Amino acid sequence: MANPLKCSVCDAVATVHLTQIVQGKVTKVDFCEACAAKGGAGDAAVFKLADAVNAVTPAPAITCPQCGFTDIEFRRRGRLGCPSCWQVFGVALGGLLTKVQHEIQHVGRAPAGTVPVGQLRHRLLAAQLELTAAIAAEDYETAAKLRDEVARITTQLDTL
Amino acid sequence: MSVQEILADENELTHLLGAQQAVVLSTRVRLARNLEGFPFPGWAKPAHRKEIAERCIEALTQLPRFRKSHVFKMGDLPDLDRAVLVERHLVSKELASGKSGAAVISRDQTCSVMVNEEDHLRIQVVKAGWHLRGTWNIAEQLDDAIGATLGIAFSDQLGFLTACPTNVGTGLRASAMVHLPGLCLAGHIEKVTRALSQDGLAVRGWLGEGTEAAGNIFQISNQQTLGLSEDAILRHLGGWVKTLVDQEWNARRKVAQEEGERFVDRLSRSLGLLRHARLLTSAESMNMLSHLRLACDMGCLPEERRHVVDRLMIEGQPAHVQARQGAELDSDGRDRRRATAVREALRDFPEVGSPTA
Numbered sequence: 001m002a003n004p005l006k007c008s009v010c011d012a013v014a015t016v017h018l019t020q021i022v023q024g025k026v027t028k029v030d031f032c033e034a035c036a037a038k039g040g041a042g043d044a045a046v047f048k049l050a051d052a053v054n055a056v057t058p059a060p061a062i063t064c065p066q067c068g069f070t071d072i073e074f075r076r077r078g079r080l081g082c083p084s085c086w087q088v089f090g091v092a093l094g095g096l097l098t099k100v101q102h103e104i105q106h107v108g109r110a111p112a113g114t115v116p117v118g119q120l121r122h123r124l125l126a127a128q129l130e131l132t133a134a135i136a137a138e139d140y141e142t143a144a145k146l147r148d149e150v151a152r153i154t155t156q157l158d159t160l
Numbered sequence: 161m162s163v164q165e166i167l168a169d170e171n172e173l174t175h176l177l178g179a180q181q182a183v184v185l186s187t188r189v190r191l192a193r194n195l196e197g198f199p200f201p202g203w204a205k206p207a208h209r210k211e212i213a214e215r216c217i218e219a220l221t222q223l224p225r226f227r228k229s230h231v232f233k234m235g236d237l238p239d240l241d242r243a244v245l246v247e248r249h250l251v252s253k254e255l256a257s258g259k260s261g262a263a264v265i266s267r268d269q270t271c272s273v274m275v276n277e278e279d280h281l282r283i284q285v286v287k288a289g290w291h292l293r294g295t296w297n298i299a300e301q302l303d304d305a306i307g308a309t310l311g312i313a314f315s316d317q318l319g320f321l322t323a324c325p326t327n328v329g330t331g332l333r334a335s336a337m338v339h340l341p342g343l344c345l346a347g348h349i350e351k352v353t354r355a356l357s358q359d360g361l362a363v364r365g366w367l368g369e370g371t372e373a374a375g376n377i378f379q380i381s382n383q384q385t386l387g388l389s390e391d392a393i394l395r396h397l398g399g400w401v402k403t404l405v406d407q408e409w410n411a412r413r414k415v416a417q418e419e420g421e422r423f424v425d426r427l428s429r430s431l432g433l434l435r436h437a438r439l440l441t442s443a444e445s446m447n448m449l450s451h452l453r454l455a456c457d458m459g460c461l462p463e464e465r466r467h468v469v470d471r472l473m474i475e476g477q478p479a480h481v482q483a484r485q486g487a488e489l490d491s492d493g494r495d496r497r498r499a500t501a502v503r504e505a506l507r508d509f510p511e512v513g514s515p516t517a
Contacts, residue, residue, distance in 0.1 A: 067199045067203060069199075069203055073203075077202065078324065078325075079200065079202050079203075079278065079323040079324050080200060080203075080323055080324075080325075081199055081200060081203040082198065082199040082200055082203065083194055083196060083197075083198075083200075083313035083321040086315060086318055086321050086328070087315070093325060096325055097325055097328075097386065100325055100326055101325070101326075101328070101329065101384055101385065101386040101387060102384060102387060103329075103384070103386050103387020103388070104317070104318075104386070104387065105317060105386075105387055106315075106316070106317060106318055106319030106320075106328075106329045106330070106386060106387070107387060107388065107389050108319055108329060108330040108332070108388070108389045108390050109300075109303075109330065109389075109390055110314060110316075110319075111307040111312040111314050111320075112303070112304040112305075112307035112308045113307070113308060114314070117316040118316055118317070118319060119389065122389070
């Protein structure tokens with residue numbers, strides 16, 4: 001095995017390795033676990049590096065005004081901060097949602113006492129398609145029922 | 161209110177005669193819900209989590225279904241008690257490993273609501289056997305009752321808002337716990353698992369995500385929660401479970417026919433071993449009990465003994481064994497205690513006969 005890297009502070013075997021790249025210039029520093037924990041106490045160069053490392057941490061692009069959750073946190077946890085985050089991160093999540101859910105429109109139930117808008121829109125679309133099919137098949141009895149249903153749902157959605 | 165009461169109380173998964181069915185052990189429906197205006201538990205400060213827990217527990221314990229319910233705050237429970245609740249599927253490992261979670265469990269252990277897990281509320285309903293509609297109806301009623309007293313986070317476009325994008329929309333995870341020894345013996349299980357996952361269903365082991373399928377038991381559940389109605393999700397799962405049950409029966413009959421006497425010998429040996437062993441590991445007893453369940457399904461043992469087998473599967477898990485003993489036990493101690501319980505329960509079991517089903 002090759003010689004193990006030594007800690008930049010105390011010459012012990014290094015297990016923590018930092019690489020800094022600033023404008024194409026690469027700086028590498030190695031620490032043993034103890035010195036890494038102390039932040040490389042006593043060595044100004046190490047502190048400078050640590051500062052530099054902190055400074056290059058990207059600033060969040062999106063922050064939820066409600067709970068302070070950021071896109072960086074989301075990448076780390078894969079979970080959101082609060083219900084409002086869904087609105088704030090909505091656009092950014094679009095691609096991910098299509099990947100994990102294949103769909104982006106809710107068509108199921110709504111909380112008790114509220115109108116299930118998603119469900120109604122979904123049914124409206126289905127009823128319109130069925131209506132076209134019924135007319136094509138000259139099944140006017142079904143078509144009349146579907147026409148009434150389409151009208152009823154449209155009114156219901158319009159009054160919201 | 162103690163976990164000992166949960167162990168002592170008879171419930172349909174472990175005791176109720178006639179509730180058990182061949183192949184499908186249990187049906188489960190879970191709904192993820194969150195309160196409006198509060199951060200999700202993983203991002204909330206302790207003070208917020210405390211307030212969320214208080215509000216939810218207060219609202220839940222008012223509901224008729226949770227009359228005289230068990231309320232457990234994870235921070236107040238010893239490790240062993242929390243492990244028992246996990247083994248019984250009444251709470252998740254994630255809830256049990258944190259301090260700020262709580263669970264409200266109905267007297268009959270059919271309904272449980274986890275508070276401050278990944279979401280503020282995880283409503284769960286479990287029934288023995290295959291009862292998808294019945295289980296769903298209870299969950300739907302509970303959801304409506306909870307939604308009537310607590311403001312639930314919801315958007316017209318995305319449905320019920322959850323901490324994780326994998327649950328948003330309906331927040332519904334419907335699952336069946338299925339016992340598939342026939343497909344395992346016939347070597348078809350990988351093919352079946354692949355087909356299910358290609359069609360959007362997840363296949364997991366007995367204790368959920370990342371666990372092995374001890375005792376040939378698998379949990380099948382939907383993955384997509386957005387863009388499908390609850391009804392469509394249930395129908396999709398229901399269709400597959402029906403197919404699985406048919407295929408499992410075909411595999412069982414085929415194996416029984418092909419193996420003839422060796423099939424009965426295999427089941428008979430398992431009964432003999434379970435009846436006489438002095439030390440039984442968890443995995444060994446699960447696999448042997450799987451044979452006994454198969455024997456009950458196929459008429460090699462009386463069907464009315466099936467609930468004893470189901471009870472031993474649940475009560476043979478490590479935390480259950482220790483909780484019954486009332487003390488922590490080392491590995492040998494658990495194996496000894498498990499063997500004793502199994503021996504006693506199977507003492508008056510008849511001999512294994514030829515299959516009739």
